[in-house]
Amino acid sequence: MQESSDPLKSPQEPVPIDETTFDDTPHSQTRSSTSYVGLRFGKYHVITQLGRGAMGEVWKAWDTVADRHVVIKTVPQEVGQDADSIAEIKANFQQVHLLQHQHICPVYGLEYDDRCGYFLVMKFIEGKTLKDYLKAINPGSRRLPLPTIIGLLKPVATALDYSHSQLVIHRDVKPDNVMVTPEGDVQVVDFGIS
Numbered sequence: 001m002q003e004s005s006d007p008l009k010s011p012q013e014p015v016p017i018d019e020t021t022f023d024d025t026p027h028s029q030t031r032s033s034t035s036y037v038g039l040r041f042g043k044y045h046v047i048t049q050l051g052r053g054a055m056g057e058v059w060k061a062w063d064t065v066a067d068r069h070v071v072i073k074t075v076p077q078e079v080g081q082d083a084d085s086i087a088e089i090k091a092n093f094q095q096v097h098l099l100q101h102q103h104i105c106p107v108y109g110l111e112y113d114d115r116c117g118y119f120l121v122m123k124f125i126e127g128k129t130l131k132d133y134l135k136a137i138n139p140g141s142r143r144l145p146l147p148t149i150i151g152l153l154k155p156v157a158t159a160l161d162y163s164h165s166q167l168v169i170h171r172d173v174k175p176d177n178v179m180v181t182p183e184g185d186v187q188v189v190d191f192g193i194s
Contacts (some may be wrong), residue, residue, distance in 0.1 A: 036074075040064075042123065044072055055079070060124060066106045069124035070108065080117035089118065096191040097169075103159035105179065105189040125187050130172040130174035152178075155186035163191065 001114055036046040036059055044061040047069075051058045056074045063070045077087045093110040100106070109121040128136065130152065138144055156178055159165040161171060170177075 001004065017057055036116060041116060041119065042073070042111060044070065046072070056119075061121075063121075071122050071124050073120045073122070074116050075118040075120070077117055086118065092191075093120070097164070099166060099191065100166060101159055101162045103155040103186055103188060104133075104163065104191065105187045107191065122189070125179045125181060125189065127179045127181040127185075129176050130178035130180055130186075133180040134175065152180070152186060153183070156188055159188040163188075 025189050035049070037048060038104065041061075043063055043065045045064055047060045047062060048072065049057060049059050056076055059072045059074070061070050061072050062068075075086075075089060079089070090110060093107065097107045101135070105125055106122070106123045108119060109119065111121060112118050127133075131154075134144075139146075156173070160170060160173065169190065172190060173188070177188065179187045181187070181191055
């Protein structure tokens with residue numbers, strides 16, 4: 001396993017162990033100049049690229065210690081090289097990883113690897129973004145029944161109410177940052193980087 005060093009942290013400051021924007025850009029159309037598929041960043045084996053968000057690339061990986069799929073989201077290099085930006089990301093992570101709510105995607109870690117820089121680690125959610133889910137269930141863009149709307153938005157509202165009670169503001173709530181699982185569970189994603 002390759003050792004990683006963090007150029008912006010002091011030797012005494014541990015990198016915490018353990019957010020996601022999914023967009024509808026197919027893997028073949030992402031603008032990544034580097035593929036991390038097949039590489040290992042610490043305990044994470046990168047499997048495939050899921051997309052590219054406003055603040056980084058999103059990859060599906062396997063956590064070899066916890067035996068589970070996770071999402072890793074790389075922090076853009078220009079952000080990762082700015083000490084003030086990294087300090088803000090670290091502070092946001094310290095708040096976000098403490099959020100525990102059934103409708104908030106857990107954030108497991110903020111880590112560093114020499115090859116990709118900083119990356120966030122979060123739960124992998126099988127499903128579709130709310131944007132894609134709505135397209136799938138309502139292809140004609142007709143008015144949805146009120147119970148369907150309430151069923152989709154109430155979990156988002158309760159998640160945001162909880163995060164606000166913890167003094168954590170999402171700052172980028174939109175259909176691309178809400179996931180719907182095949183079972184209909186709704187999860188708000190992408191806290192911490194926006």
